[in-house]
Every structure is written in structure tokens, then in C-alpha cells.
Amino acid sequence: MSDSPASRAKAVASAAIDPANIDAFIVKLNKVMQTPGGIDAVLGAVCYGARLGSVILNTAGGRALFHEPVRQLAAVLLALPTRASASALVLVTSSGNKNTNITTAGAAKAAAGASALVLAQRLRALGTLLTEARMMLRLWGLLSMYVWARQLVGQLLARRRVAAAAQKEKAAAAAAAAAEPSDKTKEGEEKAAVAEKEAAAKVVPPTSTAEALVGWTQLLSCIVYQVTENAAYLSGKGVLGATPAQQGKLYRWSSRAFSVFVAAELGRLAVQSMHQTTDTPAKKAQAIELHKNMVRYASLAPVMAHWGMEKGFLSDVSLTILGFIPAAIQIHKTWKET
Numbered sequence: 001m002s003d004s005p006a007s008r009a010k011a012v013a014s015a016a017i018d019p020a021n022i023d024a025f026i027v028k029l030n031k032v033m034q035t036p037g038g039i040d041a042v043l044g045a046v047c048y049g050a051r052l053g054s055v056i057l058n059t060a061g062g063r064a065l066f067h068e069p070v071r072q073l074a075a076v077l078l079a080l081p082t083r084a085s086a087s088a089l090v091l092v093t094s095s096g097n098k099n100t101n102i103t104t105a106g107a108a109k110a111a112a113g114a115s116a117l118v119l120a121q122r123l124r125a126l127g128t129l130l131t132e133a134r135m136m137l138r139l140w141g142l143l144s145m146y147v148w149a150r151q152l153v154g155q156l157l158a159r160r161r162v163a164a165a166a167q168k169e170k171a172a173a174a175a176a177a178a179a180e181p182s183d184k185t186k187e188g189e190e191k192a193a194v195a196e197k198e199a200a201a202k203v204v205p206p207t208s209t210a211e212a213l214v215g216w217t218q219l220l221s222c223i224v225y226q227v228t229e230n231a232a233y234l235s236g237k238g239v240l241g242a243t244p245a246q247q248g249k250l251y252r253w254s255s256r257a258f259s260v261f262v263a264a265e266l267g268r269l270a271v272q273s274m275h276q277t278t279d280t281p282a283k284k285a286q287a288i289e290l291h292k293n294m295v296r297y298a299s300l301a302p303v304m305a306h307w308g309m310e311k312g313f314l315s316d317v318s319l320t321i322l323g324f325i326p327a328a329i330q331i332h333k334t335w336k337e338t
Helices: 005-016 019-032 036-064 068-077 082-088 104-179 183-203 209-236 244-275 281-307 316-337
Strands: 093-095 098-100
Touching: 019 036, 019 316, 036 104, 036 316, 104 209, 209 244, 244 281, 281 316
Parallel strands: none
Antiparallel strands: 093 098
């Protein structure tokens, strides 16, 4: 049996159109999209997949439409239906006073390029639509941040309870040593203090001061991010009254706030990676997941910095590629865990 690239591609294509595989894919996709996180992961993957396809097709179309007269004609025909665009490119075009006859091969190449550009435009429109859909879904993000705040408050209270229980245990031990009660009484008091301390720790696992500081920093930055993005988006839809100029400022501050979250997360992940070991299969899997998260947020960092500036520094191609990386990582993780 041949193991050539062509035969492998044929096997992959056959598996992709197998009814059983299609059925399993649809069932899994429906299950993934039962949660807000799953919906956002799917929308993000399709969004940046469409944008990446648009970038690739634009490159191919630009090579096919090399000559300027045909390039200009294709730009005009983008507003026409696809069939009209493909057929119109077989006409004779002119550049200044010089008539240029498109040969059959040239016409086919130009038609293919025009079709690529039309499809690229459609994919870009799909990406823009899904970007807005994700933004609309994030309008409810403050609810999850309230739950996040409750968890942080619970951890803070748990730390205080553990500290109070430890202090009480220490005081009981000192009092017992001073009064010199019986061994049975001392043992009972020590067990009671230890039990109280363990019970306090089990309510919400306490975190270190550094972890708590990172958590509160990320929460506050996400609240600012969500409030400013919501205000800008709703103003753009006429629900709130911010002007277009104010909306631009709100979106920039939203990106800056999320940049703080990304920076804090990268710092947290970097510290974890310094202490991460791979001596067991479970720890090795954790290390792989940790590195994926670092790649994800490292890709997001320049994107957020770009949108946080009045005049960004990244090209559309760079933004698309950097945005596609975290989207691909997220959908892979969500799909695997569902």
C-alpha cells in the first residue's frame, strides 16, 4: 500500500466526508457550544480562520492580478456578484491609449484572481461579523467578574481565618504550658485548635500574598476592560451617548486595561514555569499546558498593545496571525476537554 502524500491526503479527505465522522463532529460541536466559553472558543476560531483565509486569498489574488489595468477592473468588480466578476474579466481592458487584449490563459488567471479577491472579501466580512458577535456576548462579562470577586474575597477571608486559628493555637499552647494542665487536657486543646485551623482552610483554599495581589490586579483590570468596551460598543449602537471620538478612546482604554491582565498572567505563568517539574506524566501534561498558555498570552500581548495605541504598529497580516494563535490554542483546549 502506497504511503505517498497524495494517498494520505486522499485518506484524510475520505475520513472527513465519512457520515459517521460528520455525525460525531456535529454532536461534539453542539456539546462544546453549550457553555459561554465554548461558544466564544468556536466563534473565535471561525473568526480568525476566516480572517487568515482572507489574508491568504488576498495574496494569491494580488499575484494573479499583476497588471494594474486588470487590478483596477477587479477592484471595481468586487461590488458586483461573483459570476459577473468572473465573466467580466474576459473583456478587453485599456491602460491610457494602449489597448490590452487579455489572452485565454490570462483571462483564466485574472478570473481566478478576481474570484479569490471576492472570496477574501466575503471571509473578511464574516470575520468582522463574528468579532461583533463575540463583543455582544461579552456584554454579560461583568456577571462572571462578580463571581470572580466573590472567590477572591472568600480566599482573603480564609487566609484571615487560618491566621486567627494559628494565633489561637499558639495562645492555647502558651497558656497550657503556663498552667501545666494534665497531658489529656493539653492534647484535647491542641487537637481542637488544629481542627479549627484545618476547617478554616478547607472553606476556600488560602493563597499567598503574591497570588492574591496578582488576582486582584487582574480582576480590576478586567472590570475596567469590560466596562469601557461595553460603553463603547453600546454607544456605537445608539444605546449610550458616547461620541465616535469618545468611543475610540474607550476602546483604547479597554485594550490597555486588558494589557495589564495579559502582563500579569504572563508574569504568573513565568513564575510557575520556573518551579514546574516533569518527573511524572501528570506534571509533564501540566508543563505542556503551561507552555501553551504562555504562547497564547505572548501572542495576545502585542495585539493588545497595538489596539491600545492611537496609531497601532502592526499590519493587518500580523494582527491576523497573532490573533489566530490564541484562538487555535483555545479551541483545541476546549474541544479536548469537552
